[in-house]
Amino acid sequence: MEQPDSNSLHGHVVVFGFEGVARRIVRHLVNAGQQVIVIEPKATIDARADLARWGASYIEGSGSRESTLRQLRIDSAIAVLCVNDDDLRNIEIALLIRELSPTIRIVVYAANAAVGRAMQTIANPGAVLDVAQLASSSFLEAAVRRNAHTVDLGGEEFIIATVTNESSGRIRSLWGHLAPVAVRPADGSSTIVCPGRDLEVDKGDLVTLIGTAHDYEEVRLEVDLGEHLLKSASLARRMKDAVWAMVDAVDRPFKIAFGVLAALGIVSVAILTAGYRESDGTTMNAFDAMYFTSETIATVGFGDFYFRDQSTWLRLWAVVLILAGATLVAVTTALLTNALVSRRLAQSFGRQQLTRMRDHIVIIGLGSVGSQVAIDLHDAGYEVAVIERNDGNRFIGQVRSAGIPVLFGDATLPGTLAAAGVDRAAGIAVLTSDDLVNIETGLAVRDATSERDIPIALRIFERDLARVVGRSLDAGIARSTAELAAPWFVGAALGLKVLGTFYVGQTPFLAAELTVRAGGGL
Incomplete structure (x- = not known):
């Protein structure tokens, strides 16, 4: 690979970094006809081979030395891109370049939002961009299966939407003023990119169109722009979820202990109903039996019922009920406390909300x-x-x-x-x-x-x-995050106005604004 001649450098683009999104940025710049110089301290053999094949120059170094920056003729470059994976390294290089040239356009990759805001002044002229912010909308649309998004063209909102064609015919006759962006044939053949409006489409083809909301209304096409409101669950649903969340929060030992305690109470109610007799021969009904069982297990007798005058076997049952009941209450209380603490911890880690x-x-x-x-x-x-x-x-x-x-x-x-x-x-x-x-x-x-x-x-x-x-x-x-983000960096470096990046099927697209001058054409 040939080293660039510093004396002949003029109107070139300098890129610091060749990992991650930087590789895609370099490829786009070369395809745009720019003279590109890449500075990377440890480029692999494959990376150097790619640069040589694309026609980009390579200098081994970090860019933190002033001598290296002067060799690159920064003052005569179109732009400098600091797109290393390390924010700190990008900041250091950007600050050094701004000292050398107050007018050069600097494009900085900053993953940290606070750092990005602080760098805005340094990167003026230029831009500070974050790959995450640039690519997030495309992942959002894919995750919720949204078929439309908007771009702003000269202060007017245009909608890019994908629809399923329901009848054969020309795009012009089917969708009026809506312009085609892409067509994905129903037979699985390759995507047709930016076709003419006279293209014949078949039933079942997926057609991506662009136009204003009024254009869509004219042809009676409804598009989903992602307006989503959280639905409040019904009271019954919330109560059911709360019960299941509580059941899910307690562990098996608690369920066993509580079940044994409940079984003990049921058996006691049955025994007291059948065997308890007052001095006047009055028996105990089920409600009184449940009440007396609760008193006995909790060891808080109020004197309204007692076992003193009952038969021996019933008093023996009272001893069993007190000992077993008190033990089970203590065990159940301990396990419940543990469950509540665990539930609180689980909630702090998000598990309770997920249920x-x-x-x-x-x-x-x-x-x-x-x-x-x-x-x-x-x-x-x-x-x-x-x-x-x-x-x-x-x-x-x-x-x-x-x-x-x-x-x-x-x-x-x-x-x-x-x-x-x-x-x-x-x-x-x-x-x-x-x-x-x-x-x-x-x-x-x-x-x-x-x-x-x-x-x-x-x-x-x-x-x-x-x-x-x-x-x-x-x-x-x-x-691909690199495919979605790279055009924004290239546009910022060359002074182009990028409006958005998106996917149609597996094909990435770029929406940008160009100024058409007399005799220039498209």
């Missing part, structure tokens, strides 16, 4: 993307539950403060999935930072929910792997 959830969304993996999607779903009115393996995760406080329960455990295990109520969930998003773990978890979730058709969104980093998983494995709806 009452129905039609909720389960988020698996509480990283930057998972926490953002969970918060967005909660803000949109959905009930959300989170499964996280690491109880020391730094995002736990953030989601708990929003009232979202967190369950700690391995999401590939049936017991963990059952505790999170996946069999009652309306959608699931698997969002850990490991592609293999996401695929494994997606397959486990699909197996646990095989009797129900619920959407499962998978976070897959690599675009090609996302396509393969989406087409070949029944593990869920695969989405």
Whole structure:
């Protein structure tokens, strides 16, 4: 790979980092015809081979040395992108570059929201972007199976929606002023991207359209824009859930002890009803027998009934009832106290809340993307539950403060999935930072929910792997975070206005605003 000649550098783009989303950013910049220089301290042989094949230059280094930055001719570059996985490293490089050039456009990747806000001034001109925020809407739409979202074009809201074609014909005649974005044929053939309005479509084809709300109303198409209101459960449902939550909270020893105590009380009522006699021959009814049994077990006799004048066998029964009853009361009380304490602890870890959830969304993996999607779903009115393996995760406080329960455990295990109520969930998003773990978890979730058709969104980093998983494995709806976020970084670097990124099936799309000048064309 050839090193760039610093004397000939002008109008180039400098990218610090080549891991994660940075790889996809470099590819987009090269495809856009930009001269790209990548600075990475430890690029692998495969990474260097990719850069050479794409025609991008590579310099081994960290970017924290002023000599390296001067060699890159920062003052004559179009933009600098700091897209390492380490926020601190990105901050350091951005500050050094801003000292060298107050006018250069700097685009910084910051996963930490507080750091991002602090960097806004430094990255002006430029932008501070977070992959989680950029990609979260696509995962949200996949998890709730939403078929539409909006983009703002010149202050007017346009809706991009996917509909199932119900009759054959041309797009123009079927949907009026609505413009086609993509067509997914019913026969499973390749997606047709940005077709003309005179394209013939067949019954069953999935057609993605864009237009205003008025355009959709004209052709009588209803679209789901994700407005969701939490439904209040009925009083009977809440009481039933509370009873089952209480039953679930106590353990087996308590149930046994309580059952033995209840059985002792029933036997005592029967014995007293049959054998107890007052001096005047009056017998004891069932209610009095229950009352006297409770008095005796609790050892709080009030003198209204007593065993002094009863037969010997009945007084022996009184001794058994007092000793056995007092022991069982003490054991049951201790076990109940333990159950209540355990229930309180379980509630603090989210388990008690999960027992009452129905039609909720389960988020698996509480990283930057998972926490953002969970918060967005909660803000949109959905009930959300989170499964996280690491109880020391730094995002736990953030989601708990929003009232979202967190369950700690391995999401590939049936017991963990059952505790999170996946069999009652309306959608699931698997969002850990490991592609293999996401695929494994997606397959486990699909197996646990095989009797129900619920959407499962998978976070897959690599675009090609996302396509393969989406087409070949029944593990869920695969989405690539790099594919969703990279266009925003490229747009910020080149001064383009990116309006949104989204998926149609397994094909990623970009919505952007361009200025058409006289004689320029499209």
